[in-house]
Amino acid sequence: MTSPASPSVTETILNFIDGSYRQGSDGKSFPNIDPATGLQIGLVHEASEADVADAVAAAKAALKGPWGKMTTAERVKLIAAVATEIERRADDFLAAEVADTGKPRHVASHIDIPRGAANFRMFADVVSTMPGESFNTSTPDGGQALNYTVRKPKGVVAVVCPWNFPLLLMTWKVGPALACGNTVVVKPSEETPRTAALLGEVMNAVGMPKGVYNVVHGFGPGSAGEFLTSNPDVDAITFTGETGTGQAIMQKAAIGVRDISFELGGKNPAIVFADADLDKAVEGLSRSVFLNTGQVCLGTERVYVERPIFNAFVARMAAAAQGFKPGVTGDRAYLGPLISAEHREKVLGYYRRAVEDGATVVTGGGVPEISGAEAGGFFVEPTLWIDVAHGDTVMREEIFGPCCGIVPFDSEDEVIALANDTVYGLCASIWTENMSRGHRVAAAMDVGVCWVNSWFLRDLRTAFGGSGHSGIGREGGVHSLEFYTEITNICVKL
Secondary structure (H helix, E strand, O other), rough: OOOOOOOOEEEOEEEOOOEEEOOOOOOOOEEEEEOOEEEEEEEEEEEHHHHHHHHHHHHHHHOOOHHHHHHHHHHHHHHHHHHHHHOHHHHHHHHHHHHOOOOOOOHHHHHHHHHHHHHHHHHHHHHHOOOOOOEEOOOOOOOOOEEEEEEEEEEEEEEOOOOOOOOHHHHHHHHHHHOOOOEEEEOOOOOOOHHHHHHHHHHHHOOOOEEEEEEEEOOOOOOOOHHHHHHOOOOEEEOOHHHHHHHHHHHHHOOOEEEEEOOOOOOEEEEEOOOHHHHHHHHHHHHHHHHHOOOOOOEEEEEEEEEHHHHHHHHHHHHHHHHOOOOOOOOOOOEEOOOHHHHHHHHHHHHHHHHHHHOOEEOOOOOOOOOOOHHHHOOOOOOEEEEOOOHHHHHHOOOOOOEEEEEEOOOHHHHHHHHHHOOOOEEEEEEEOHHHHHHHHHHHOOOOOOEOOOOOOOOOOOOOOOEEEOOEEEEEEHOOOOOOOOEEEEEEEO
């Protein structure tokens, strides 16, 4: 489907290779669409296979140049300067993020842009205190030896990014990669190319050496994504996105025996016990279901509620959902669009499937009526279902939209089994005033992250990642640094 162009389409989004912006060498481009209006607002230059090879070559060469010769302290100073420059140009990054994603400005200004800067600053701090190991060892001749470890950059890192939080999730990977002395080639989502490209201006402004940060635009198979992950000079691949794409990238990585770090899909459960503070639970879970229009890897799509409070909880959640009016202008109650027409049709397909399988729609279930400039935007209604069976499609597959099924339960053992019965294992939340039970049930969850009486409360130093089909590896604090470095053990005979 071709989207109409806005009368004011003038902007082109270029690749950023070896410190310079450039068009794709084969002349290909694709439209940049505003999800809030459905209009084309820019033209993105697609990187050819030769362009991607140039970007990887520039990144590889930079490892041997001034960047590779810097001390940790010198790198940290540059990376901290990147954070400061993002903050100085916060309005530019905000405009780019809103244009790409269509999300309300209050979401991007409170989450995306501050975290984009914070990711660089936090990893600059963490790398300065990166732990090592040392051991004194007895030798067969009665002497001593000293063993100690040193960490070295892994090399050229391919960073393949999603579209839901483009700047936040891209810098979550670029920050630690650069802090550890690597160089990067970023492939942003074709839906959201702007902030990755804009970051090139920041890199030049702070004096980052050429080739350290590169951006190539395009798609997956047969385009920049495949060209990048197949390039033999890429030493490691980090990816956030859907599980199917991760599996395809894993096959490419296996050919070169390269390290991978994946944050993939989820079908995240929440468990609400009868003793929960209902006000806090509804407030927290309405955020976890509807924030960013449900396009959050950590979002909740399955809610299990203890039977005595089931009806009250459903009524309160429905009222909360009805307070999120689709649109991007106005106050904080507004719900932005989905990322694309294609994704909206996917989500609406799940809305239809839920009803076909016998679910009762509590609220929503369709497309809202919106007038004015946003009439062509990719909006859907926030949606809640009850009367859903555990095996129903909408309870098994990740939807990535503003919706969830709500199911009653009768016992702790029952709900733990229901919550864990999935191929995914990203996150969960537990809502109870009984802290002994909170600790116990959280420990029983087969997930990488579990919150008790909260959601999306993050300390960037802690481990983040999923199990099963939700990912490979952990990120955050020293856990990220472990992925982005190689360890050499040095043994010295004393």
